[in-house]
Amino acid sequence: MENELSALSVIFTEFYYWVTVVLMFLIHVGFCMYEVGVSRHKNHLHTLMKNTMLIPLVTVTWFFFGWWIYWAMINGPWLGTSIMDGNSGLQLGGGYGANELANPMSPIMGVNLGDHINGVFWAAFLLFSWTAASIVSGAVIERIRMSAFAILAIAIGSVFWSIDASWGWHFDGWMVKVLGYHDAYASGVIHACAGGFALGVLTVLGPRLGKFASDGTPRNIGPRNPWLVTVGIFLIYTGFWGFYAACNIPILDVGPEYGLEGVYFTATNIYATPTTLSGITFNFLMSLSGGLLAGYLVSKGDPFWTYSSGLAGIITASAGNDLYHPLQAMIIGAIGVYVAYKMHYWVERKFKIDDAVGAVAVHGYAGVVGLIICGFMLWGYPSSGYEGYAAINPVGMIIGAVIMFGLLGFLPGYVIAKILNGMGRLRIPKEVEIAGLDFNYMEAAKADEDAVAADQK
Amino acid sequence: MATVTSWVETLNAGETVIYPFVGTEWLWLIIAIAFWIVWHVRSSASETEENDELASKGKGSDDYKSNIANW
Numbered sequence: 001m002e003n004e005l006s007a008l009s010v011i012f013t014e015f016y017y018w019v020t021v022v023l024m025f026l027i028h029v030g031f032c033m034y035e036v037g038v039s040r041h042k043n044h045l046h047t048l049m050k051n052t053m054l055i056p057l058v059t060v061t062w063f064f065f066g067w068w069i070y071w072a073m074i075n076g077p078w079l080g081t082s083i084m085d086g087n088s089g090l091q092l093g094g095g096y097g098a099n100e101l102a103n104p105m106s107p108i109m110g111v112n113l114g115d116h117i118n119g120v121f122w123a124a125f126l127l128f129s130w131t132a133a134s135i136v137s138g139a140v141i142e143r144i145r146m147s148a149f150a151i152l153a154i155a156i157g158s159v160f161w162s163i164d165a166s167w168g169w170h171f172d173g174w175m176v177k178v179l180g181y182h183d184a185y186a187s188g189v190i191h192a193c194a195g196g197f198a199l200g201v202l203t204v205l206g207p208r209l210g211k212f213a214s215d216g217t218p219r220n221i222g223p224r225n226p227w228l229v230t231v232g233i234f235l236i237y238t239g240f241w242g243f244y245a246a247c248n249i250p251i252l253d254v255g256p257e258y259g260l261e262g263v264y265f266t267a268t269n270i271y272a273t274p275t276t277l278s279g280i281t282f283n284f285l286m287s288l289s290g291g292l293l294a295g296y297l298v299s300k301g302d303p304f305w306t307y308s309s310g311l312a313g314i315i316t317a318s319a320g321n322d323l324y325h326p327l328q329a330m331i332i333g334a335i336g337v338y339v340a341y342k343m344h345y346w347v348e349r350k351f352k353i354d355d356a357v358g359a360v361a362v363h364g365y366a367g368v369v370g371l372i373i374c375g376f377m378l379w380g381y382p383s384s385g386y387e388g389y390a391a392i393n394p395v396g397m398i399i400g401a402v403i404m405f406g407l408l409g410f411l412p413g414y415v416i417a418k419i420l421n422g423m424g425r426l427r428i429p430k431e432v433e434i435a436g437l438d439f440n441y442m443e444a445a446k447a448d449e450d451a452v453a454a455d456q457k
Numbered sequence: 458m459a460t461v462t463s464w465v466e467t468l469n470a471g472e473t474v475i476y477p478f479v480g481t482e483w484l485w486l487i488i489a490i491a492f493w494i495v496w497h498v499r500s501s502a503s504e505t506e507e508n509d510e511l512a513s514k515g516k517g518s519d520d521y522k523s524n525i526a527n528w
Contacts, residue, residue, distance in 0.1 A: 064486070111475055145501075435516035435520060439511055448526075
């Protein structure tokens with residue numbers, strides 16, 4: 001750091017991302033509470049452990065290779081050309097290459113007095129990875145093997161979301177350049193992708209026992225603890241604030257970046273195009289509200305769906321929330337919720353998909369709708385401040401939605417689940433599902449309680 | 458051997474990497490990856506064992522209710 005001003009800027013940015021990481025931790029706390037609230041008593045502890053253990057598993061693999069993938073795959077490879085050095089294969093150098101920033105053996109991946117950003121930026125992305133895995137976790141509760149989920153969590157959290165972020169959520173990503181893809185707060189790169197992945201897994205995993213009657217009619221296995229669900233969702237909302245901030249670069253002089261005369265300091269999104277933290281705060285709250293209002297209406301006041309719809313509203317508007325007017329964000333959030341809700345029940349009835357928490361709807365369908373709407377709403381906006389990028393357009397965004405939900409979401413989820421299922425490693429035995437995953441824990445706890453009580457007589 | 462033995466010397470020399478055993482990162486990575494893989498193998502085996510044992514009990518869907526503890 002050369003002087004007090006540059007030191008202040010660097011330390012501010014370092015602290016900014018650190019705060020977002022701490023805030024985003026609340027997303028995971030919320031997911032844990034939410035999943036336990038939705039699961040039945042006899043499965044609480046396993047449900048909790050499943051969502052807890054994805055934290056270390058995704059973290060270490062994000063360190064081993066996930067972060068490296070993000071920086072390495074920006075060109076597809078061979079689908080785009082880097083503006084850094086003209087490379088079109090794996091991006092290993094050029095200033096922001098994988099081996100420069102993300103090699104797990106590199107000195108920059110540790111305590112390094114010459115760098116104050118890599119660790120907190122790595123962590124911010126990591127928290128997105130946890131979220132991606134956690135989205136899948138909720139959908140598959142009460143019947144998936146922990147060891148199978150561990151592999152699936154790593155696949156979505158440290159591989160496939162990392163690839164899609166590299167392609168479409170990077171200033172030099174090929175989808176941004178070639179398709180004009182724009183997804184400022186990750187309608188697609190996290191939510192549609194993880195929702196699609198969850199659907200792929202669910203297709204193979206099958207429904208919980210008793211979810212469907214013999215004639216195929218779905219039964220509601222509703223939340224068992226509405227209070228945990230409520231607090232959980234509120235914590236997810238709270239963490240989502242941190243997520244929005246984490247998606248921004250807090251202060252950047254775009255003047256030299258864009259070849260302007262003089263300096264131009266601004267906050268930017270991940271593509272280094274200008275926005276403001278203040279503006280996205282409008283949009284976050286208005287899309288949340290649009291989602292809640294629509295959810296209440298369409299579900300006829302069902303609390304479970306109303307809370308989830310607040311989330312779905314934000315997710316739908318997220319792709320363009322760096323630029324939308326707040327009223328647009330509100331309406332777009334409401335539209336996404338309506339479509340997601342209807343799609344959830346249609347898919348459930350038609351394909352016998354048991355999505356225990358509505359994750360595919362809230363994240364997957366709402367994310368896809370958000371991408372498509374963004375393509376129309378922001379049609380003609382530049383996708384980047386750099387030269388040679390395609391403008392945002394509906395066709396590019398629809399293709400982007402297919403890539404996010406289908407190619408990098410549903411397809412790998414389905415294939416990996418198929419492989420695990422073929423090995424007999426995907427689903428717990430029927431007898432265990434009937435007894436409950438926590439039966440042995442509960443039996444031991446009861447025995448302890450009885451023994452202690454006997455000694456106290 | 459400590460990477461930093463004097464902060465004055467380290468900072469004056471412009472050294473920025475201050476964690477111990479610089480240059481052995483590859484070794485730590487191998488150990489960490491081995492631990493990660495072993496974790497998967499061991500936890501999967503343990504889960505199979507636990508599931509098989511529970512499945513053999515043949516418990517019904519409401520039997521867990523008699524095990525709900527008050528504490």
